Amino acid sequence: MLPNVLQPSATDHVPVLADAVRELIAIEPGETVIDATFGAGGHAALLAADLRGSGKLIAIDRDQTTREYFDRFARRAGVATRFLRGDFAVVLRQLADNGVQADAILFDLGVSSMQIDRPERGFSYAADAPLDMRMDTSAEVTAAGIVNEADERDLATIFKRYGEERYARQIARTIVRRRKEQRFERTGDLVETIRAAIPAPARFGDGHPAKRVFQALRIAVNDELGSLEIALPAAFSILHPGGRLAVISFHSLEDRAVKRFMRDLERGCDCPPDFPVCVCGRKPELRTLSRKPVRPTPAELTVNPRAASARLRVAVKT
Numbered sequence: 001m002l003p004n005v006l007q008p009s010a011t012d013h014v015p016v017l018a019d020a021v022r023e024l025i026a027i028e029p030g031e032t033v034i035d036a037t038f039g040a041g042g043h044a045a046l047l048a049a050d051l052r053g054s055g056k057l058i059a060i061d062r063d064q065t066t067r068e069y070f071d072r073f074a075r076r077a078g079v080a081t082r083f084l085r086g087d088f089a090v091v092l093r094q095l096a097d098n099g100v101q102a103d104a105i106l107f108d109l110g111v112s113s114m115q116i117d118r119p120e121r122g123f124s125y126a127a128d129a130p131l132d133m134r135m136d137t138s139a140e141v142t143a144a145g146i147v148n149e150a151d152e153r154d155l156a157t158i159f160k161r162y163g164e165e166r167y168a169r170q171i172a173r174t175i176v177r178r179r180k181e182q183r184f185e186r187t188g189d190l191v192e193t194i195r196a197a198i199p200a201p202a203r204f205g206d207g208h209p210a211k212r213v214f215q216a217l218r219i220a221v222n223d224e225l226g227s228l229e230i231a232l233p234a235a236f237s238i239l240h241p242g243g244r245l246a247v248i249s250f251h252s253l254e255d256r257a258v259k260r261f262m263r264d265l266e267r268g269c270d271c272p273p274d275f276p277v278c279v280c281g282r283k284p285e286l287r288t289l290s291r292k293p294v295r296p297t298p299a300e301l302t303v304n305p306r307a308a309s310a311r312l313r314v315a316v317k318t
């Protein structure tokens with residue numbers, strides 16, 4: 001177990017799987033660390049503490065409001081810091097193009113507690129607010145845009161694929177019928193429409209009836225899987241040999257993308273299985289540190305129930 005250097009971070013936000021992240025990333029003084037999803041800086045504060053006064057922490061986030069958390073973090077970090085606002089897919093590629101190299105890169109995917117807890121951002125089905133859900137508030141696509149403009153089949157596909165919503169088709173049909181009379185502007189209107197679209201018994205089991213549609217819309221609005229697909233190879237290309245890549249994901253689609261990415265690089269050879277010898281010559285480029293993803297302990301879940309679906313995968317570049 002590492003010494004507890006859990007300092008008060010920029011907020012009282014509790015970083016997910018913090019002990020496991022620190023233990024597996026194992027930061028050494030003098031290293032360059034990239035926190036690709038800075039949020040409120042909870043993980044960044046721990047990783048900066050592990051640099052013990054020497055090294056550099058580069059923070060990335062696409063949400064404008066995280067700048068304020070970063071400024072507070074930077075004043076206390078005790079190491080060189082830099083904030084780059086933007087989509088990690090774009091920023092990591094720019095860093096790679098500029099020859100930046102790093103020893104450890106962390107992704108803690110999805111939305112932050114701060115984003116969910118600010119009703120005006122529109123991420124929460126629990127409060128009536130503008131139907132927005134953009135992490136980057138200068139981005140063009142909003143949840144209202146998708147709900148009002150996408151055709152019925154695309155809506156159903158989004159709800160099914162990104163939310164695994166059982167009643168995706170019924171909900172899409174009810175949305176399209178309702179928006180002919182009135183555009184959707186508020187989260188509350190959408191919640192009511194989802195409730196009306198699903199059979200009565202399903203409104204009460206398996207969490208809030210709008211949970212899966214809200215998750216699906218959020219993923220679509222922010223093109224979360226598209227960014228991840230681009231960011232993983234960009235992050236890997238930045239790492240020095242021996243560099244660590246850590247990814248915390250919160251739903252199976254993300255975790256599958258991370259697992260596939262790591263497995264392909266770990267396997268190296270991609271010759272068809274019936275070839276007697278390898279002709280492609282590809283060698284393993286990374287080593288995963290645990291076959292199964294690391295999950296939160298029951299103790300962590302009592303303190304932070306939002307960590308319930310978190311899964312951490314860590315790999316070392318060989």
Ligand SMILES: C[S@@+](CC[C@H](N)C(=O)[O-])C[C@H]1O[C@@H](n2cnc3c(N)ncnc32)[C@H](O)[C@@H]1O
Nearest residue numbers: 037039040041042043061062063087088108112
């Ligand atoms: C779960 S929070 C991270 C919390 C952070 N680890 C902490 O301890 O405070 C995820 C953060 O990543 C950001 N984010 C998500 N996808 C992003 C992307 N494609 N590019 C940049 N930032 C992203 C969100 O805006 C959010 O602030």
